[in-house]
Amino acid sequence: MTINGHIVMFSVSGWGHVRPLVAFACRIIQQRPASDIGITIFVSGNIIDKTDIELARYFAPGDESKGHIRIISVQAENSDPFELIFGTAGACVHFYPSLYREERVTCLSSGKTFEPWPKPTLVISDVFLDVVSGIRAIDNAVTILGWSPGNNSATFRMLGPEELGGTGNIGAKAIVEAEKTGKSVQDVENYLNFPEEGDLLEIPGLPPLYDFELIPQKKNPAMDGVHGRFTKISYNFVRAADGLILPSTRILEIEALDAWKKWQNSLGKEVYVIGPLLSINDGSKVLEKSSKENERAASDKGPEIEAFLDKALQEHGEHSLIYISFGSFFWPKHSHIWAFLDVLIEQRVPFIFAHASPHAVIPDQLVQKVQESGIGLLSKWAPQQLILAHKATGWFVSHCGQNSFVESLAEGVPLLAWPLFADQPYNAAILSLRLNVGYQLMEARTGTAGLKALKRGIQPTGTDEALRRETLEIIEKMRTADGKLKRQNAQNLQAQMKAAWDEDGEAVTELKRLLENNIPRANQNIQFSSR
Incomplete structure (x- = not known):
């Protein structure tokens, strides 16, 4: 060579x-x-x-x-x-x-x-x-x-010039403001990076949103300074x-x-x-087989997941399964997750739940409940592209990181957005308001900013019971003409992306x-x- x-x-x-x-x-x-x-x-x-x-x-x-x-x-x-x-x-x-x-x-x-x-x-x-x-x-x-x-849209707002819709040099602004107010530079940076004053934002690629809508979860003190440094x-x-x-x-x-x-x-x-x-899909069955085998090999339950998908297809039909993943780092409010999974189990909706985050906590009681239900499967690291490409998979419950957002639409799978941090609320807004390829779980929001009334007129409460009700409503919508339209939109994008x-x-x-x-x-x- x-x-x-x-x-x-x-x-x-x-x-x-x-x-x-x-x-x-x-x-x-x-x-x-x-x-x-x-x-x-x-x-x-x-x-x-x-x-x-x-x-x-x-x-x-x-x-x-x-x-x-x-x-x-x-x-x-x-x-x-x-x-x-x-x-x-x-x-x-x-x-x-x-x-x-x-x-x-x-x-x-x-x-x-x-x-x-x-x-x-x-x-x-x-x-x-x-x-x-x-x-x-x-x-x-x-x-x-x-x-x-x-x-x-997120990176342009973070890095672009003010005259084009960016936030400008936050580091320099923070130094000036800290000198004026006596506040620490880090405190000023945190405020400038995550304002929640109710200002209406005009960001390239996004519909008009209030600034606090991009903070869907309670702020984590451990992240103070980290975002500013990035x-x-x-x-x-x-x-x-x-x-x-x-x-x-x-x-x-x-x-x-x-x-x-x-x-x-x-x-x-x-x-x-x-x-x-x-x-890469070059039409080769050898390459396709190799790709699947290697993705399965990276998972803790590769063969079991594939068998579960086949079973869901046989027993529940195409597009019946919900795949859930919040990526490899962030993790939602625990009680919200348990409330959401309870609804899926009660409604007998088959699901695969990947919990790769180091912050994930899966109680033994939940593991037992999922196992006894026979309707769900838990995995530490799931073969995501294999799951999304399977005929059984109908929806992807996602934090809406860029990878997950793109991979889901590349397989024509509509999403249920559960954004947590960073660029995730941007993707959630795009898929639900611009592309019409999914829904957004509003009652999964937490924190002072997350529970303010949104530009679209929704006032979340963030309670577990409200999340249960919203989940039931969305499951019903998924089965209606509106859900079918979102799937068709996703499939249209799939063809264009290919x-x-x-x-x-x-x-x-x-x-x-x-x-x-x-x-x-x-x-x-x-x-x-x-x-």
């Missing part, structure tokens, strides 16, 4: 950031079948185990092009997920000189040593990583592009980097993506919209443009072999 062009990717350890980056790397290799491109992905901690399994989903057994992608852990596991993320930037910069000097590099997790490749011509880094100045101090010739996998890092990143890659699609986020392009182009920078980033990867589709066109601009065809005079 000969490597001429070398791309380096830096990722934070969150699954919603790592998974689409792996898919993106595989799409690059697929785009140049006789590829001489090599891709090195730097990750942190134990997520490399799931990342390796995810990578295997995109290649049939024996496909040597898989060797063009190498995943290297540059930092040991840390029990504090945010410290792991913040430490990743320094670890990536620490490892980068070895790549620049074309030396061997060793994975901290596996101990495997990789042979030298040519020095990188392109660095793609998560915008949450403070790496631009560090990399440029080592290699001032390399192109650096930001990787921003979140909802683009904001300041990414605010500086997008201004210092050479451009951005947005792994999304205009099919879902046209207004927000246009806002990003307008702003970045005015600065002389490129924006590449390349998505949706899902598993077409993005046709030869002349948006995603393929943008990917080609990225490679032509940054990775020219091989210079055959210099060759590196990878063994």
Whole structure:
């Protein structure tokens, strides 16, 4: 195997950031079948185990092009997920000189040593990583592009200029306000990041909302300062980097993506919209089988889940099952979850509940109740794409992280939104108010901001009993013409998203443009072999 062009990717350890980056790397290799491109992905901690399994989903057994992608852990596991993320930037910069000097590099997790490749011509880094100045101090010739996998209305509001609908430089504003008021800079930043004054917001891609609607849950003191730190890092990143890659699609986020392009182009920078980033379907049964097997292997109950899906299809029919997942980090109010599951069990609605969050608490009593019901299945880590693609699956109860939002619509599955934090309420608003591909659980809201009356005229109370009533009402709506319309809308989007990867589709066109601009065809005079 000969490597001429070398791309380096830096990722934070969150699954919603790592998974689409792996898919993106595989799409690059697929785009140049006789590829001489090599891709090195730097990750942190134990997520490399799931990342390796995810990578295997995109290649049939024996496909040597898989060797063009190498995943290297540059930092040991840390029990504090945010410290792991913040430490990743320094670890990536620490490892980068070895790549620049074309030396061997060793994975901290596996101990495997990789042979030298040519020095990188392109660095793609998560915008949450403070790496631009560090990399440029080592290699001032390399192109650096930001990787921003979140909802683009949310990121534009967080990072964009005020004159175009962004919040501007919150870090600088907080310093000035702190000096005036005597408050701490962090307190001012927290207020500026999460205002709840009732101001009506006009954000590209969103319907008009009050500011507090984007705070659907009670504020968590443990998050104080964390969001502000992410904001300041990414605010500086997008201004210092050479451009951005947005792994999304205009099919879902046209207004927000246009806002990003307008702003970045005015600065002389490129924006590449390349998505949706899902598993590759080349029509090969071998690849399809390999993809399913590897996704099952990452789950604690892979074969059991597939059997449960088949049973639900046989006994309850198509679109009968509800899949529930709140992602790999955030977790809702416990009593709300139990109330919701009680309704599903009482109504005999089959469900699979994935509880991957480290904050998840599943009482033994609930485990026993689910088991005895025979109608539900609990899993620590579920094969999400396999579940969403199954004919039994009818709805996805989701926190509406960007990955889950896109993956559900890519399979034509409508959603029931239960947003918790970050960009999730943005996606919840888009799917329920703009795209009409789902409902939003209003009584799942908590906290001072979450329980204020919404722009659409709804006044949530947040009680367990109110959530039970709302759940029953929505289950009934799912079975009516309104539910069928939402499913049809989701299926229409599915077809459009699939077409993005046709030869002349948006995603393929943008990917080609990225490679032509940054990775020219091989210079055959210099060759590196990878063994």
